[in-house]
Amino acid sequence: MIIDEKSMSQQPPPYVPGDRPTVRTTIRPAIPPPLPQHRLGLGKPSLDALPSHILLQIVYMTFPQTPGVDQGRLERQRKTLYWLSMCLRLVNRSLYIACMHVLRSTYLPAYETLIKPPYSSDPFPLPSSTSQAPSYSSSFSQPESIHTLQRETAVLDLFIAVKVREDVWMDDSELHLEREESFKDIFDLNQPRSRLEDLVRVYGLREGVISVPSTASASTSPTIATPTRASGFPTSRGSKYASSKQLPKIPFSSLSVSFSPRKVGLVISTVSRSRRTIVEVPRSRDEKLEIAAKRLVKELVVWLEAGGR
Structure with missing residues (x-):
């Protein structure tokens, strides 16, 4: 058998890192790296x-x-x-x-x-706008408060x-x-007191004498018209001035409730961290919290009409 060495293809030369190619090659453009802000935005994968x-x-x-x-x-x-x-x-x-x-x-x-x-x-009140579907957002969106x-x-x-x-x-x-004593203080004091504070907030917002961050940021004016008799809380004093007099709103964050079996009161905290009771009403042991909350808000309106003294 005769082997024609000339017809056999030549083997490529060995690769040496320092050698330069002697033939013209087609250089493909490299894929550009991602933008710096894109890399910073993604970061490392996390939960x-x-x-x-x-x-x-x-x-x-x-x-x-x-x-x-x-x-x-x-x-x-x-x-x-x-x-x-x-x-x-x-x-x-x-x-x-x-x-x-x-x-x-x-x-x-x-x-x-x-x-x-x-x-x-x-403990979980329904929001005012319940018709909107919940939206799922990642951590790159503006975080909301967990409180x-x-x-x-x-x-x-x-x-x-x-x-x-x-x-x-x-x-x-x-x-x-x-x-049982582990839960005694929770349901004898903490639960009714916090529930009463929530009811005072609801009724106070309705009467326009209490403000919360969402409503306080919507308007720069700290006063609104005094509620009239049609609002459900007629006052015992100063009701004839209800249509013209304006009352300041009290931030809900500065209010708390003092709770006992015989009486409840509203306590206000000042900037100097001092606390004082501004409104106090009697109650019975079998009285519903809703009734006590309405009476507290009614007396709060009277206290504000008297100039907060």
């Missing part, structure tokens, strides 16, 4: 970049659905709730919102069963912090009994 509904689903998937070696499924889920309350919600703002959504929806039925009659409860004007929500969060601990302790030891 904060996820939409809130996806992050909420991730939190839900942390709950075990099968029993463990020495624990049942419910015991494992209660430990997960304890972990959400004590650890996961403290990571960042997005996880705090997702964890509190799960915790509040889980423990709200138990919270409502402990409300003492004739007190009422509403709410509804002061009873903080009482529910306090109840959750105590309840998750008691549940885990009862699962760990049969000798541990849930202590």
Whole structure:
């Protein structure tokens, strides 16, 4: 067999880093790097970049659905709730919102069963614009405050912090009994007082004597017309001046309620951190909080008409 060496293709020369190509090659344009602001905007992938509904689903998937070696499924889920309350919600703002959504929806039925009659409860009031669908936003949007004007929500969060601990302790030891005194102060004092403050805010906004940040920023004028008899709160003094006199609004953040079985009052905090009771009305033990709130607002109108003295 004759092999024609000339017809065989020559092997390419060995590659040396310092050598330059001797033949003309086609150089393709390189892909330009991303813009600097694009790189800065994305950053490293994190949970904060996820939409809130996806992050909420991730939190839900942390709950075990099968029993463990020495624990049942419910015991494992209660430990997960304890972990959400004590650890996961403290990571960042997005996880705090997702964890509190799960915790509040889980423990709200138990919270409502402990409300003492004739007190009422509403830790989650419906917003005024309920027709709009919720929008899911990432962390790059303007963050909203995680605090709410509804002061009873903080009482529910306090109840959750105590309840998750008691549940885990009862699962760990049969000798541990849930202590009633752990919840006594919450439902004897904190819950009715915070609920009364929320009712005073609602009735005070209706009468135009209390302001909140959302309404205070809408208008620079601190005064509005005094409510008349048609508004539902006729005053005992100065009602003949109701159509012409103007009353200043009191910021709700500076108001609190002093609560006792026999009387309730409105306490105002000044810039110098001093506190004084400006309005006080008697009440009975079986009186509804709504009635006491209306009487407080009525006396607040009288106090403002007298010049706030």
